[in-house]
Amino acid sequence: MTGPNQKPPGDGVPPSDPTVHWWERPSADAAGPGQADPTILRGDLGGYTPPPAATPYPSSTGDPYQQANPYAAAAPPPPSYYAQPQPTPQSAPYAAMPQQQWGAPPRPPSSSNKVVWWILGGSFGVVFLLIVGLVVLVNSGDGDNDPFGVDSSEWAGDYQFVEGTNACDLIDLTVLNQWSTTRETTTHTERGPSEYSGGGSYDCDVRNKESGRTGSEASLSLEVEFKSSYEDESDYARWKGYDTKTTGKDYDNGPVSGLGSEAYYASRQVTYTTLPNDYDFIVAAHDSNISVKVKLDVSTMGGFDKTTMQSICEAQVRKVLAALKK
Known part of the structure; x- marks a missing residue:
């Protein structure tokens, strides 16, 4: 047992120091640093040097127990649940899988209705022109030679x-x-x-x-x-x-x-x-x-x-x- 004025055992490293592991402590019967076991980490450790005190993390609340997190800058940002999911890139020849879309389907462009009406109008116009052409052909041609005419020889x-x-x-x-x-x-x-x-x-x-x-x-x-x-x-x-x-x-x-x-x-x-x-x-x-x-x-x-x-x-x-x- 040591008193308050006695040198602590273990080459001046207090046993209660949590920063020094057991394998880093020199043997009690070691003669000096030169006789330390080379297989032991920090065998050349000399006298005890207390670690520097941690700087309190500044906080608006003044909490002295709040420690700085050295990895805070590297933490990834929280996921956004409203962001549009990005497709996973894939190499050819495999195509990307379609992503499921939520909500109402997109409204088709209004120009498609105009295209449909143009197509219908063109079809009716062609039929009308064919009918007019047949009528003109029947009325203007000779009844005996008209393939669409009536055979009056009967x-x-x-x-x-x-x-x-x-x-x-x-x-x-x-x-x-x-x-x-x-x-x-x-x-x-x-x-x-x-x-x-x-x-x-x-x-x-x-x-x-x-x-x-x-x-x-x-x-x-x-x-x-x-x-x-x-x-x-x-x-x-x-x-x-x-x-x-x-x-x-x-x-x-x-x-x-x-x-x-x-x-x-x-x-x-x-x-x-x-x-x-x-x-x-x-x-x-x-x-x-x-x-x-x-x-x-x-x-x-x-x-x-x-x-x-x-x-x-x-x-x-x-x-x-x-x-x-x-």
């Missing part, structure tokens, strides 16, 4: 529909005067051909009638039909099949020569004892693209003149063919 022929012609003007209505001179009704219909399928027709019905229960009566009817692209058989063929199907004592029919390419007649008579007798006579013809049928009906107390009625009907058919010939 129904065209030696006869044609004449616009503005009254159907009753195609026949002679005065032929009825030999039985009756009083006009009761006159009706007519004209239907023009279709631009795409042809056709067209004329119809006329005229009736003369005398007054009284036994007064004579006569009527004349006309049917004209032009060929169309959708018909399977001519109107002439349909008429003939219906008008000649009934035979017997009061019925007669047969061919007519010199009238179109083909023609027929058909007649019917019904006699009474106290009422006027009824006589019907039909003549129909077909030629090229036209079918014409004329029917004469007579009701009279007199007899039946078959030759006169046939002559009248044939003349009307011939008149119609001449009026509509190209």
